[in-house]
Amino acid sequence: MSRDRKLIAELKDNVGQEVTLEGWVYNSRGSGKVQFLILRDGTGLCQCVVEKDKVPDETFEQLRHWGQESSIRVRGVVRADERSVGGYELAVTAAEVIGGASDYPITPKSHGIDFLLKHRHLHLRSQGQWCMGKVRHTIIDAIRRFFNDNGFTLIDTPILTATAGEEEQTLFEVDYFGQPLYLAQTGQLYLESAAAGFGKVYCFGPTFRAEKSKTRRHLTEFWMVEPEVAFIDMDGLLELGENFVSYIVERVLSDNRSELEQLGADISALENIKPPFYRLTYTEAVDILTGEKTKAFMAKQLEEFGGEKDKIEKRIGELEAEQKGSIKQWKRDKNAAELIELRGELEEVSAKIENNPRHAQLAAEFRWGKDLGGSDETIISLMHDRPVFVTHYPKAAKAFYMKTDRSNDKVVENFDLLAPAGFGEIIGGSVREDDYDLLVARIEEQGLKKENYEWYLDLRKYGSVPHGGFGLGVERTVAWITGEKHIRQCIAFPRLMDKVYI
Ligand code: 4AD
Ligand code: MG
Numbered sequence: 001m002s003r004d005r006k007l008i009a010e011l012k013d014n015v016g017q018e019v020t021l022e023g024w025v026y027n028s029r030g031s032g033k034v035q036f037l038i039l040r041d042g043t044g045l046c047q048c049v050v051e052k053d054k055v056p057d058e059t060f061e062q063l064r065h066w067g068q069e070s071s072i073r074v075r076g077v078v079r080a081d082e083r084s085v086g087g088y089e090l091a092v093t094a095a096e097v098i099g100g101a102s103d104y105p106i107t108p109k110s111h112g113i114d115f116l117l118k119h120r121h122l123h124l125r126s127q128g129q130w131c132m133g134k135v136r137h138t139i140i141d142a143i144r145r146f147f148n149d150n151g152f153t154l155i156d157t158p159i160l161t162a163t164a165g166e167e168e169q170t171l172f173e174v175d176y177f178g179q180p181l182y183l184a185q186t187g188q189l190y191l192e193s194a195a196a197g198f199g200k201v202y203c204f205g206p207t208f209r210a211e212k213s214k215t216r217r218h219l220t221e222f223w224m225v226e227p228e229v230a231f232i233d234m235d236g237l238l239e240l241g242e243n244f245v246s247y248i249v250e251r252v253l254s255d256n257r258s259e260l261e262q263l264g265a266d267i268s269a270l271e272n273i274k275p276p277f278y279r280l281t282y283t284e285a286v287d288i289l290t291g292e293k294t295k296a297f298m299a300k301q302l303e304e305f306g307g308e309k310d311k312i313e314k315r316i317g318e319l320e321a322e323q324k325g326s327i328k329q330w331k332r333d334k335n336a337a338e339l340i341e342l343r344g345e346l347e348e349v350s351a352k353i354e355n356n357p358r359h360a361q362l363a364a365e366f367r368w369g370k371d372l373g374g375s376d377e378t379i380i381s382l383m384h385d386r387p388v389f390v391t392h393y394p395k396a397a398k399a400f401y402m403k404t405d406r407s408n409d410k411v412v413e414n415f416d417l418l419a420p421a422g423f424g425e426i427i428g429g430s431v432r433e434d435d436y437d438l439l440v441a442r443i444e445e446q447g448l449k450k451e452n453y454e455w456y457l458d459l460r461k462y463g464s465v466p467h468g469g470f471g472l473g474v475e476r477t478v479a480w481i482t483g484e485k486h487i488r489q490c491i492a493f494p495r496l497m498d499k500v501y502i
Contacts, residue, residue: 009043011088110340131259142251157187170209183208191228221495228469242275278388289363298360371397377424402430419480429470436460
């Protein structure tokens with residue numbers, strides 16, 4: 001067979017021509033006379049129509065014999081066809097199997113999440129993971145472009161570090177030739193040093209937290225981008241943050257609309273992501289949480305969840321009844337897939353109903369001084385249609401490096417950015433303490449060893465300047481933009497507290 005290979009994404013330029021495609025069989029169905037193969041090559045999907053009398057008998061039988069995910073080479077004429085997946089079809093004239101596959105473990109029927117995580121090495125071939133990977137790719141490209149185009153210099157900070165950059169409880173220790181070192185929780189402290197050399201810098205890499213939390217928002221290994229800027233204040237940082245996040249969203253909307261649609265993302269909500277974002281102080285956030293508005297909001301939510309639950313249960317009942325009758329196999333499979341999906345949704349909404357009163361109570365009883373919890377962030381974020389900056393948290397609840405607000409020494413000049421619609425924190429950042437004595441006091445207050453931070457303190461000894469930055473978590477950003485509930489779906493090979501599958 002001739003080797004003038006085309007990619008599925010190039011078919012639009014080859015209508016009416018005979019081309020060769022190479023890829024994997026995503027789906028195959030047919031009668032004795034014609035076989036419909038959906039081919040997948042990493043750039044798209046294309047239906048290939050194999051008519052028995054247009055190809056040698058042996059080829060037809062081979063294609064019928066081998067199953068999902070066999071790799072094949074097909075030749076045929078490209079036809080435009082709006083009804084066809086991707087908009088083009090191939091009328092096959094020749095085909096050969098490269099690597100056969102039978103009994104591929106992941107079938108078009110739904111599987112439970114545990115099964116899919118165990119098979120991530122294969123599940124990456126699925127359309128859902130493909131869309132996710134494409135969106136992630138754009139987000140990472142947009143991150144680099146934004147900083148590169150805005151005068152930032154990339155500084156690669158170490159992964160093996162000698163000191164804690166965030167809470168000591170979440171350090172992963174590594175035996176470094178007999179001396180303990182830690183996997184980087186952040187590149188921030190090193191970046192502060194680099195900012196005094198370059199002015200505007202950023203680092204971008206994997207970071208590690210031994211978080212003992214099994215939530216939808218936590219991984220033990222995640223990717224974080226951190227800009228750091230000399231001569232910047234809170235207002236400057238918030239402006240940088242909102243322009244940055246808006247740029248990322250704009251890029252995904254322009255490059256990945258089809259993937260967003262396939263993933264069921266809320267595109268009109270994303271189109272609304274433009275500066276300025278909302279700004280609330282922590283103190284204002286506490287007033288909201290403990291106020292009447294939140295009480296009413298939580299009650300309304302509970303009512304809505306109840307309605308959703310009734311609807312799901314009704315549909316499950318209908319499907320279960322259908323499954324007991326005599327129905328076609330394809331319908332039975334379709335129902336089974338829907339049932340798995342619905343049971344997942346039922347579990348989720350039941351959890352929301354169960355959690356609602358506790359979360360409402362936590363909010364109502366929230367007292368000034370504590371850090372905001374996940375449920376508190378969710379409530380604030382649900383009440384807003386655009387991202388919200390929460391600023392000026394209590395000093396006692398926050399990291400040692402955050403600058404004490406000179407007009408109120410109970411709070412620090414920091415912020416979290418909460419993504420809307422209940423998603424929660426995607427950015428954490430602050431102005432850094434630039435006064436030598438105040439920083440020493442904070443290090444000691446938090447029980448950290450001053451001698452471990454001598455080099456960091458030096459930055460306050462030699463030409464200290466106001467400076468600050470933030471960190472944006474890539475997986476959380478991908479999850480928010482795609483509407484994915486759990487961030488384990490937003491990285492190819494997730495590391496979770498309770499399990500590392502492959
Ligand atoms: O708020 P964090 O801990 O801030 C820092 O690390 C600062 N040193 C950043 C800086 O100022 N340069 O983390 C920043 C972001 C969070 O908002 C979140 O998006 C993500 O990193 N993140 C996680 N993502 C997934 N799993 C985890 N366990 C995460 N912990 C933080
Ligand atoms: Mg944070």
